Amino acid sequence: MIDCHTHTTHSPDGTASMATMLRSAQALGLAGITFTEHAEWYPGDEAYGYLDLDAYFAELEATRACCANGTRLLAGIELGNPHDFPEEAAALLARYPFDLVIGSVHWLDNLPGWKRPIFEQGLEATYQRYFEEVVRMVGVADFDILGHLDLVRRDSWDLFHEVLPLDRCATIIDAILEQLVTSGRGLEINTSGLRKGLAEPIPGLRILQRYRELGGEILVLGSDGHRPEHIGWRFDTARDLARAAGFERVARFSQRQVVDWIDL
Numbered sequence: 001m002i003d004c005h006t007h008t009t010h011s012p013d014g015t016a017s018m019a020t021m022l023r024s025a026q027a028l029g030l031a032g033i034t035f036t037e038h039a040e041w042y043p044g045d046e047a048y049g050y051l052d053l054d055a056y057f058a059e060l061e062a063t064r065a066c067c068a069n070g071t072r073l074l075a076g077i078e079l080g081n082p083h084d085f086p087e088e089a090a091a092l093l094a095r096y097p098f099d100l101v102i103g104s105v106h107w108l109d110n111l112p113g114w115k116r117p118i119f120e121q122g123l124e125a126t127y128q129r130y131f132e133e134v135v136r137m138v139g140v141a142d143f144d145i146l147g148h149l150d151l152v153r154r155d156s157w158d159l160f161h162e163v164l165p166l167d168r169c170a171t172i173i174d175a176i177l178e179q180l181v182t183s184g185r186g187l188e189i190n191t192s193g194l195r196k197g198l199a200e201p202i203p204g205l206r207i208l209q210r211y212r213e214l215g216g217e218i219l220v221l222g223s224d225g226h227r228p229e230h231i232g233w234r235f236d237t238a239r240d241l242a243r244a245a246g247f248e249r250v251a252r253f254s255q256r257q258v259v260d261w262i263d264l
C-alpha cells in the first residue's frame with residue numbers, strides 16, 4: 001500500500017520531516033508515501049502563506065536521494081477550497097509537478113469547518129451545507145482525489161461528540177459521487193476519523209459501496225497523518241472496508257495519472 005495523504009513540517013500542523021515520515025512508512029513495509037501539504041488561501045487559516053513549494057521539492061529530492069531505498073516518495077498537495085481561489089490554485093498546479101492532487105473542503109461560508117460557528121444552523125443543516133460545498137468544488141476545481149468526503153462528520157464528532165447518519169444526505173452524496181465517476185476522479189479512504197474515535201473512516205462503507213455501484217474505481221488510502229506514528233493508520237481496517245464495498249485494488253498515481261493498480 002501507499003499512504004496517499006500525509007503532512008510534514010511543510011504544513012503548519014505537521015510535526016516531522018519527510019525523512020522521519022518515510023522511515024515510519026518503511027518500518028510498516030509500505031510501498032510508498034505521498035506528502036500532501038496544505039495549500040490554503042483563506043487568510044484566517046493557519047496554513048495561509050505557509051507552504052514554500054520550492055523548499056518542499058528540494059527536501060523531497062534530497063530525501064529520495066538519501067533514504068528512499070526503493071520506497072516511492074510522491075509529490076502531492078492538498079488544496080483547501082480550490083474552487084474559491086481558482087486563479088491561485090491553477091497557478092500553483094501549473095508551476096509544480098505533482099503526482100497527486102487532493103481537493104478538500106475545509107471552509108464553509110468564510111468560516112473554518114473545524115470550529116463551532118459553522119454548526120450554528122444545527123448539525124443536520126450543516127451536513128447538508130457541507131455536501132453542497134463539496135458539490136460546488138467537484139464541479140469546477142482541478143484535482144485528482146476528493147479528500148475526506150464527509151469530513152463534516154469528523155468535525156461534528158470533534159466538537160459535539162455527535163455524528164448524524166447520512167441517509168438524509170444520500171441524494172447530494174450521489175451527486176458528488178456521480179461527478180467524480182464521470183470526470184474520472186477518485187476517492188480516498190481517510191483513516192483520520194478512526195484515529196479520532198469515529199467508528200468508520202471518512203468516508204465509510206455505505207458511501208464506498210455507492211461509489212462502486214455508480215461505477216467508481218479510483219480509490220486510494222490515506223492516513224491524513226501529521227506525525228510519524230500516524231502513517232498507515234488502521235490501513236488493515238481500510239482494506240477490509242474497501243473489499244467489503246466491492247473493491248479489489250487501489251490506484252497508484254504518478255504525475256497525476258493512474259499508472260498502476262495495487263491489489264488489496
Ligand SMILES: [Zn+2]
Pocket residue numbers: 078104106147148
Ligand atoms: Zn483535509
Ligand SMILES: [Zn+2]
Pocket residue numbers: 005006007078224
Ligand atoms: Zn490532510
